[in-house]
Amino acid sequence: MTRKALISSAVALCLAAVAGVSSAGEPVDPISPAKEINLAQAELGKKLYFDPRLSRSGFISCNSCHNLSMGGTDNLKTSIGHNWQQGPINAPTVLNSSLNVAQFWDGRAADLKEQAGGPIANPGEMAFTHTLAVDVLQSIPGYVIEFKQVFDTDEIDIDKVTAAIAEFEKTLVTPNSRFDLWLLGDTTAISEQERSGYQLFKDSGCVACHNGSALGGTSFQKMGVVKPYVTDNPAEGLSAVTGKDADRFKFKVPTLRNVTLTYPYFHDGEAQTLTEAVEIMGRLQLGREFSDVENAKIVAFLKTLTGDQPAFALPILPPSSDKTVPPTPFE
Amino acid sequence: MTRKALISSAVALCLAAVAGVSSAGEPVDPISPAKEINLAQAELGKKLYFDPRLSRSGFISCNSCHNLSMGGTDNLKTSIGHNWQQGPINAPTVLNSSLNVAQFWDGRAADLKEQAGGPIANPGEMAFTHTLAVDVLQSIPGYVIEFKQVFDTDEIDIDKVTAAIAEFEKTLVTPNSRFDLWLLGDTTAISEQERSGYQLFKDSGCVACHNGSALGGTSFQKMGVVKPYVTDNPAEGLSAVTGKDADRFKFKVPTLRNVTLTYPYFHDGEAQTLTEAVEIMGRLQLGREFSDVENAKIVAFLKTLTGDQPAFALPILPPSSDKTVPPTPFE
Numbered sequence: 001m002t003r004k005a006l007i008s009s010a011v012a013l014c015l016a017a018v019a020g021v022s023s024a025g026e027p028v029d030p031i032s033p034a035k036e037i038n039l040a041q042a043e044l045g046k047k048l049y050f051d052p053r054l055s056r057s058g059f060i061s062c063n064s065c066h067n068l069s070m071g072g073t074d075n076l077k078t079s080i081g082h083n084w085q086q087g088p089i090n091a092p093t094v095l096n097s098s099l100n101v102a103q104f105w106d107g108r109a110a111d112l113k114e115q116a117g118g119p120i121a122n123p124g125e126m127a128f129t130h131t132l133a134v135d136v137l138q139s140i141p142g143y144v145i146e147f148k149q150v151f152d153t154d155e156i157d158i159d160k161v162t163a164a165i166a167e168f169e170k171t172l173v174t175p176n177s178r179f180d181l182w183l184l185g186d187t188t189a190i191s192e193q194e195r196s197g198y199q200l201f202k203d204s205g206c207v208a209c210h211n212g213s214a215l216g217g218t219s220f221q222k223m224g225v226v227k228p229y230v231t232d233n234p235a236e237g238l239s240a241v242t243g244k245d246a247d248r249f250k251f252k253v254p255t256l257r258n259v260t261l262t263y264p265y266f267h268d269g270e271a272q273t274l275t276e277a278v279e280i281m282g283r284l285q286l287g288r289e290f291s292d293v294e295n296a297k298i299v300a301f302l303k304t305l306t307g308d309q310p311a312f313a314l315p316i317l318p319p320s321s322d323k324t325v326p327p328t329p330f331e
Numbered sequence: 332m333t334r335k336a337l338i339s340s341a342v343a344l345c346l347a348a349v350a351g352v353s354s355a356g357e358p359v360d361p362i363s364p365a366k367e368i369n370l371a372q373a374e375l376g377k378k379l380y381f382d383p384r385l386s387r388s389g390f391i392s393c394n395s396c397h398n399l400s401m402g403g404t405d406n407l408k409t410s411i412g413h414n415w416q417q418g419p420i421n422a423p424t425v426l427n428s429s430l431n432v433a434q435f436w437d438g439r440a441a442d443l444k445e446q447a448g449g450p451i452a453n454p455g456e457m458a459f460t461h462t463l464a465v466d467v468l469q470s471i472p473g474y475v476i477e478f479k480q481v482f483d484t485d486e487i488d489i490d491k492v493t494a495a496i497a498e499f500e501k502t503l504v505t506p507n508s509r510f511d512l513w514l515l516g517d518t519t520a521i522s523e524q525e526r527s528g529y530q531l532f533k534d535s536g537c538v539a540c541h542n543g544s545a546l547g548g549t550s551f552q553k554m555g556v557v558k559p560y561v562t563d564n565p566a567e568g569l570s571a572v573t574g575k576d577a578d579r580f581k582f583k584v585p586t587l588r589n590v591t592l593t594y595p596y597f598h599d600g601e602a603q604t605l606t607e608a609v610e611i612m613g614r615l616q617l618g619r620e621f622s623d624v625e626n627a628k629i630v631a632f633l634k635t636l637t638g639d640q641p642a643f644a645l646p647i648l649p650p651s652s653d654k655t656v657p658p659t660p661f662e
Contacts, residue, residue: 050400059411064390069381069648076660080390084415086661261650264657273653309647316640317400319592322604326595329407330417 027202029213030180031096031257031307034171040150045168047146047315048161054133055126057082058327062119062165066094068310071261072172077269078233082127089235090269093262095310096255098170100217105251105267107220108241112166117158130158136325137161142318174258174307182304190304197301200294205286215256215305222250223267226287229280233268258309259302274299358533360544361511362427362588362638365502371481376499378477378646379492385464386457388413389658393450393496397425399641402592403503408600413458420566421600424593426641427586429501431548436582436598438551439572443497448489461489467656468492473649505589505638513635521635528632531625536617546587546636554580554598557618560611564599589637605630 048054052061065079065087066072072093074080079087089105097103103115119125120133137143138156147156150164179198181189190198201207210216220238223229229249238247251267259265264272271277278298282288290298320326379385383392396410396418397403403424405411410418420436428434434446450456451464468474469487478487481495510529512520521529532538541547551569554560560580569578582598590596595603602608609629613619621629651657 052398052401052405057411058407059395059405067383069646070383071650074383074390075651076389076658080388080660084660263651272657275653311644313642314645315400319402320406320594322606326603327407329411329415 026183027207027211028179028183028215030183031099031173031175031177031213033175034173037171038150038167041164041167042171043168044143044146044150045164045166046312047143047317048137048165049168050315051317053136053140053317053320053324053327054120054128054161055082056128056132056327057126057329059329060126062094062116065091065119065125068094068172071095071258071309072097073262075263077264079125081125082123085124087124089233089267090264092252092254093258094169095172095174095262096214096217096257098173099212099214099255100252101219102252105235106237106241107252112169113162116162116165116169120158132325134158134161136320139321139324140318141321146318172310174309177257177305177307179301179304180307191300193297194300194304197297197299198304200297201301204282204288204290204294206281206298209253209285210256216253217255219253220247220250221253221285223284224249225285227284229284231268231270233270235267237267256302256305258306260306261309274302278302357514358538358542359510359514359546361514362430362504362506362508362544364506365504368502369481369498372495372498373502374499375474375477375481376495376497377643378474378648379468379496380499381646382648384467384471384648384651384655384658385451385459385492386413387459387463387658388457388660390660391457393425393447396422396450396456399425399503402426402589402640403428404593406594408595410456412456413454416455418455420564420598421595423583423585424589425500426503426505426593427545427548427588429504430543430545430586431583432550433583436566437568437572438583443500444493447493447496447500451489461492463656465489465492467651470652470655471649472652477649503641505640508588508636508638510632510635511638522631524628525631525635528628528630529635532629532632535613535619535621535625537612537629540584540616541587547584548586550584551578551581552584552616554582554615556616558615560615562599562601564601566598568598587633587636589640590633591637592640605633609633 049062052059052064054061060082065074067074072095074091076091078089079091081087092105098112101107103109103112104118109115109118117130120128121130134156137147143156144154147160148154151160153160178189182195209219209221212218223237236248238250239245241247259274263274264270265274265277271280275295278290278295282290380393383390383395385392391413396405398405403426405422407422409420410422412418423436429443432438434440434443435449440446440449448461451459452461465487468478474487475485478491479485482491484491509520513526540550540552543549554568567579569581570576572578590605594605595601596605596608602611606626609621609626613621
């Protein structure tokens with residue numbers, strides 16, 4: 001199959017796949033506001049998300065690497081973990097992550113709840129254990145009360161901790177981007193250049209993978225379809241989960257929602273700008289060299305995808321008690 | 332002079348000093364809500380306070396060690412700096428820090444504005460330079476606009492950066508503690524045990540140093556007045572600033588406001604609980620061994636000093652541009 005035929009068939013396949021959920025005949029849907037949220041559980045999860053006591057050091061929280069002030073990322077190539085360890089991969093945004101088919105770049109967690117437990121116990125990230133994290137929470141009277149209110153139990157466990165964090169993360173959707181307003185019928189919401197960037201985004205095949213309401217997050221694709229992607233990053237992607245050689249270098253397609261905020265780009269964080277990312281994606285995934293004008297059009301479109309950012313009061317955490325085992329950042 | 336006479340004269344001196352500002356005849360005043368705030372400047376300062384791009388790593392912000400979710404501290408003995416360096420001293424709370432006579436434990440910064448520049452350029456903390464931090468801000472269009480709005484200038488400089496952070500920090504006062512409500516006339520706001528703890532706090536001499544609206548922050552006192560304080564921490568206190576041998580081991584008296592939230596205690600963070608801190612203070616500063624009942628009374632009083640915590644929406648930071656030099660956490 002030629003490159004062009006390969007791409008065309010991929011586009012056709014994906015367009016067909018999303019046809020049932022398209023908005024106004026488009027392969028992209030507006031982001032829906034959060035629905036069916038257990039509010040008390042999400043409020044508890046918000047505190048846990050910001051609580052560095054879930055880490056061994058008492059210094060790293062979920063929000064450290066998925067910073068909600070910064071597009072749900074840390075804006076670093078790869079993250080900083082316990083004892084300043086360099087992380088193996090770019091921290092994906094938590095924004096709209098409830099729309100992902102699976103979590104992590106390699107999809108090794110089925111859902112947000114399963115994901116939330118990962119970094120806590122990862123020696124290179126928060127470097128704690130689920131048991132110790134739960135022990136800390138159980139020693140904090142404010143948490144004991146709140147878990148009781150939410151889960152009707154005196155026993156905190158990691159299952160409830162991650163359920164609460166996941167419920168909070170479900171609220172982190174970003175509706176009302178200018179592009180969504182346009183999709184919803186406001187013809188003045190985006191400019192002519194932005195609209196033509198969207199058209200080019202569709203016509204050239206970007207939308208084959210970046211579709212659905214998150215413009216991504218729904219499939220795993222090889223990084224380097226037409227030409228190989230050269231990187232020092234050792235991550236192997238989906239094959240690390242499936243064990244299949246055919247899945248090597250397949251990564252979950254990242255969402256393009258809020259992409260202006262989620263730099264740097266790709267699983268290795270090696271593309272610092274959208275211009276660079278669009279150029280590389282065109283060349284390696286689509287076999288197409290965008291002109292400067294074309295690249296600028298697509299970038300202009302991508303900049304319309306910034307939606308409502310999280311809007312809530314900074315959570316105030318319940319203090320530790322005399323029984324709480326203090327963190328050990330330097331041991 | 333005997334111990335007792337020494338303490339009595341210190342108490343008399345301090346009571347006299349604060350007599351002019353006492354509330355309802357008490358040596359402690361209620362915290363006043365923030366007044367005369369330049370709101371636009373404080374809003375800009377709030378963003379800067381939460382922005383890790385003021386650090387070399389892009390990972391550490393003011394809020395990392397003076398975490399407003401946790402009483403304006405990091406709740407660690409000593410803080411974690413760039414490259415996981417262990418800080419030399421316990422991070423004091425930023426809450427009510429505008430009431431301090433000077434900033435840092437040794438008072439080396441005259442005010443909040445002067446303080447704010449310190450950690451940015453400290454190689455053991457944010458490890459950046461003022462020039463590089465300003466260059467980063469100048470490359471971020473959202474900041475350029477906001478500095479223009481606030482300071483009517485196209486040129487960002489460190490003076491304006493620290494002025495904005497200081498203005499935000501002036502808003503971080505914590506009125507409406509139960510103790511303040513009692514001071515203001517609500518006789519039901521504190522319990523009989525808490526009131527008798529306050530009486531003991533006054534009668535035994537704690538109030539000699541912990542007075543004024545912040546219950547501290549107004550003077551430098553020797554750590555270990557009656558008996559020496561034994562610590563591995565090498566900090567020398569005020570003498571590092573004045574060069575006077577008489578100022579060795581004199582530290583700024585910490586505020587007791589929100590002390591339930593600001594554990595661990597002392598400049599070396601070696602006291603993990605209030606019970607422990609009260610015991611040590613009594614023995615070393617006042618030459619007094621509190622009984623368990625007395626200690627519990629004072630602790631009960633101290634727990635009434637938690638005021639309104641910061642209440643504002645999590646700031647959303649303006650994104651970097653293609654011109655922003657990315658942070659270098661691992662170089």
